[in-house]
Amino acid sequence: MSPILEVRDLRVEFPTRRGTLVALDGVSFSIAPGEVLGVVGESGAGKSMTGAAIIGLLEPPGRIAGGQILLQGKRIDNLRYDQMRRIRGREIGAIFQDPLTTLNPLYTVGDQLIETMLTHLPISPAVAKRRAVEWLEMVGIPAAAQRVQSYPHEFSGGMRQRVVIALALCAEPKLIVADEPTTALDVSIQAQVIALLKRLAREKGTAMMLVTHDMGVIAETADRVAVMYAGRIAEIGPVREVVKNPQHPYTAGLMASIPPLDRRVERLAQIDGAMPRLSAIPQGCAYNPRCPRVFSRCAVERPELLDAGTTLAACWLHAKAMTDA
Amino acid sequence: MPEPAPFVEARDLARYFDVSRPVLQRLFSGEGRRILRAVDGVSFTIPKGTTLSLVGESGCGKSTVARLIVGLYPPTAGRVLFDGQDLRQARAAASQRRRMQMIFQDPYASLNPRWRVEDIVAEPIRAFGLEKDAAGVRDRVGALLTQVGLAPQDGAKFPHEFSGGQRQRISIARALSSSPEFLVCDEPTSALDVSVQAQILNLMMDLQRRLGLTYLFISHNLAVVRQVSDTIGVMYLGRLVEVSPAETLFQAPQHPYTRALMEAIPDMAMAGHARAPVGGEVPSPIDPPTGCAFHPRCPLANTRCKVERPELLVAGGAMVACHAVQEGRATSMPEAA
Ligand SMILES: Nc1ncnc2c1ncn2[C@@H]1O[C@H](COP(=O)(O)OP(=O)(O)OP(=O)(O)O)[C@@H](O)[C@H]1O
Ligand SMILES: Nc1ncnc2c1ncn2[C@@H]1O[C@H](COP(=O)(O)OP(=O)(O)O)[C@@H](O)[C@H]1O
Ligand code: SF4
Ligand code: SF4
Ligand SMILES: [Mg+2]
Numbered sequence: 288m289s290p291i292l293e294v295r296d297l298r299v300e301f302p303t304r305r306g307t308l309v310a311l312d313g314v315s316f317s318i319a320p321g322e323v324l325g326v327v328g329e330s331g332a333g334k335s336m337t338g339a340a341i342i343g344l345l346e347p348p349g350r351i352a353g354g355q356i357l358l359q360g361k362r363i364d365n366l367r368y369d370q371m372r373r374i375r376g377r378e379i380g381a382i383f384q385d386p387l388t389t390l391n392p393l394y395t396v397g398d399q400l401i402e403t404m405l406t407h408l409p410i411s412p413a414v415a416k417r418r419a420v421e422w423l424e425m426v427g428i429p430a431a432a433q434r435v436q437s438y439p440h441e442f443s444g445g446m447r448q449r450v451v452i453a454l455a456l457c458a459e460p461k462l463i464v465a466d467e468p469t470t471a472l473d474v475s476i477q478a479q480v481i482a483l484l485k486r487l488a489r490e491k492g493t494a495m496m497l498v499t500h501d502m503g504v505i506a507e508t509a510d511r512v513a514v515m516y517a518g519r520i521a522e523i524g525p526v527r528e529v530v531k532n533p534q535h536p537y538t539a540g541l542m543a544s545i546p547p548l549d550r551r552v553e554r555l556a557q558i559d560g561a562m563p564r565l566s567a568i569p570q571g572c573a574y575n576p577r578c579p580r581v582f583s584r585c586a587v588e589r590p591e592l593l594d595a596g597t598t599l600a601a602c603w604l605h606a607k608a609m610t611d612a
Numbered sequence: 613m614p615e616p617a618p619f620v621e622a623r624d625l626a627r628y629f630d631v632s633r634p635v636l637q638r639l640f641s642g643e644g645r646r647i648l649r650a651v652d653g654v655s656f657t658i659p660k661g662t663t664l665s666l667v668g669e670s671g672c673g674k675s676t677v678a679r680l681i682v683g684l685y686p687p688t689a690g691r692v693l694f695d696g697q698d699l700r701q702a703r704a705a706a707s708q709r710r711r712m713q714m715i716f717q718d719p720y721a722s723l724n725p726r727w728r729v730e731d732i733v734a735e736p737i738r739a740f741g742l743e744k745d746a747a748g749v750r751d752r753v754g755a756l757l758t759q760v761g762l763a764p765q766d767g768a769k770f771p772h773e774f775s776g777g778q779r780q781r782i783s784i785a786r787a788l789s790s791s792p793e794f795l796v797c798d799e800p801t802s803a804l805d806v807s808v809q810a811q812i813l814n815l816m817m818d819l820q821r822r823l824g825l826t827y828l829f830i831s832h833n834l835a836v837v838r839q840v841s842d843t844i845g846v847m848y849l850g851r852l853v854e855v856s857p858a859e860t861l862f863q864a865p866q867h868p869y870t871r872a873l874m875e876a877i878p879d880m881a882m883a884g885h886a887r888a889p890v891g892g893e894v895p896s897p898i899d900p901p902t903g904c905a906f907h908p909r910c911p912l913a914n915t916r917c918k919v920e921r922p923e924l925l926v927a928g929g930a931m932v933a934c935h936a937v938q939e940g941r942a943t944s945m946p947e948a949a
């Protein structure tokens with residue numbers, strides 16, 4: 288199946304007074320219909336930046352300085368603002384962390400759903416009205432027929448986030464970019480929202496990029512995972528493999544530092560040090576100052592994503608030996 | 613085995629907030645006062661050198677308990693005992709007050725951005741007059757920064773020059789600067805990435821072992837809580853519904869809410885599988901359900917649950933507030949975790 292989204296060698300730069308910061312470099316991945324790609328990594332790794340570049344909402348002066356973004360085979364990285372705005376909403380749905388910033392407090396949730404559908408779909412107001420109720424039912428709002436008349440502030444946080452999901456999905460986009468959609472929610476509500484997102488993506492064949500730093504959410508939702516570090520993809524592969532059998536030392540460190548739920552440990556595994564700032568990314572492999580398996584090559588040459596068997600990992604440990612027979 | 617003497621004790625603590633609309637508006641609409649019972653009848657004890665954790669959904673009253681325990685809020689009812697003394701008396705004397713400190717969730721908001729790190733860390737030392745001269749303060753600040761994994765030279769910098777994890781280290785150094793024996797930590801790692809969280813949790817556990825600290829630890833992350841706690845209290849709508857030794861709680865959770873919480877945790881071992889969500893919404897603490905506040909969401913609720921509030925009673929090596937558990941009909945719940 289040809290992918291819905293394809294990102295090729297994406298590079299994002301921020302010109303500053305003290306020189307150009309490279310926020311993303313050589314980022315490549317694709318997402319198939321009905322597939323959920325999880326994107327994880329420490330704060331500042333470039334997860335949100337990747338999502339913003341895809342939906343054409345990079346904050347100035349940030350700009351795409353290289354590479355391509357293709358939606359169903361057509362480039363969208365070089366579109367004008369108004370062209371891109373039509374694609375957002377119609378073909379790409381965006382869900383952000385804070386439901387209150389997405390919802391308009393002055394309109395009922397029903398009117399917001401109807402408005403969105405009428406803007407993007409060739410349907411009559413009567414049909415839009417009926418579908419608004421159906422969408423609220425679909426995202427699990429009880430008594431949807433009445434609640435469609437409610438204003439956002441009359442809903443709890445979890446319900447508002449479900450309305451945001453309905454809004455992002457009601458124009459039936461091909462791609463959903465969700466940036467920390469459940470971070471502001473409780474674990475209990477989180478589970479409801481995640482289950483819902485996943486089911487809807489499956490049913491509608493929507494491709495989904497799910498950005499979060501919560502590995503638990505990724506483990507249960509994503510089909511594949513991309514692990515980001517210092518503006519690059521460190522490892523990408525099927526969720527089970529990345530979680531259970533990581534091939535990049537950073538992924539391994541990250542997984543090991545998650546407190547286990549099923550037992551108490553004497554001491555948590557920790558990665559010493561911190562992720563470098565964009566202005567001070569080390570030469571060679573960006574992880575080399577913290578890597579327990581660093582060797583001579585790591586400090587000079589930067590590794591590309593290499594075949595690591597079950598996943599792709601940007602690590603010299605997976606370079607084929609020169610004498611490979 | 614005799615119970616160790618409690619170092620910190622909460623007795624029937626309550627804190628209500630008046631969230632009524634202004635008087636004039638109320639007169640016109642004929643509506644009465646609205647009282648929000650953020651914390652309602654919470655009791656627990658923390659033996660010296662141990663950690664009690666509070667868990668529960670957002671808004672259930674965890675932070676309010678924390679603030680009551682360090683005296684940032686006066687209680688509406690009940691009392692706090694600190695090392696055998698009433699908290700009000702304990703807080704009257706600086707020599708007692710310095711024995712307790714609090715660490716907050718947000719390492720960005722809790723540090724004054726205009727102050728140098730050394731002044732932030734030194735503030736309690738100066739406030740309590742713990743060092744005689746400037747050199748003494750400087751040495752003590754340097755030692756504290758070293759203790760939390762920073763360098764004495766970092767004292768000359770400002771908070772914005774540090775990452776989230778480093779800022780939380782600064783908050784911890786500040787909290788430790790008055791040599792407290794009791795620390796209240798409200799979601800100390802919730803704003804941090806897992807890799808940074810591991811560093812901070814290890815640091816807190818090392819400090820507890822080395823300095824014999826007593827912790828009240830608040831988190832919504834059960835995996836984190838399992839690593840740090842001796843005892844765990846599960847809160848729902850301002851009340852404790854289960855208080856249990858940590859291992860007992862994880863091996864045999866009893867209250868239906870505790871079980872639902874455990875089911876709702878994303879399980880790393882289950883990559884690719886869905887978890888069971890706790891159905892329904894958290895009800896409002898302004899107008900809590902009658903009887904057992906969990907009854908609208910509880911699979912075991914019956915008519916008794918709707919009218920009679922269950923007391924926190926001994927059950928299976930823990931304290932549980934649930935009729936079904938007391939009546940022995942809670943065994944039909946699916947096994948958790
Ligand atoms: N100063 C206040 N005035 C009015 N209501 C308050 C006040 N402080 C807290 N509340 C209310 O009391 C209840 C308990 O709040 P609290 O901050 O203790 O919750 P929490 O368990 O710490 O939640 P979270 O996990 O979101 O931090 C909530 O309903 C909250 O809205
Ligand atoms: N407006 C900006 N100017 C310069 N750098 C920025 C700007 N916005 C974000 N960055 C930097 O880009 C990097 C990636 O940020 P982001 O994508 O938000 O990270 P994540 O979502 O993974 O936490 C970070 O180092 C961040 O500090
Ligand atoms: S390339 Fe070298 S430094 Fe980088 S992760 Fe692999 S082994 Fe470690
Ligand atoms: S008292 Fe009744 S409603 Fe409350 S938790 Fe127990 S069984 Fe459920
Ligand atoms: Mg982000």
Ligand SMILES: [Mg+2]
Nearest residue numbers: 674675676798
């Ligand atoms: Mg709180």
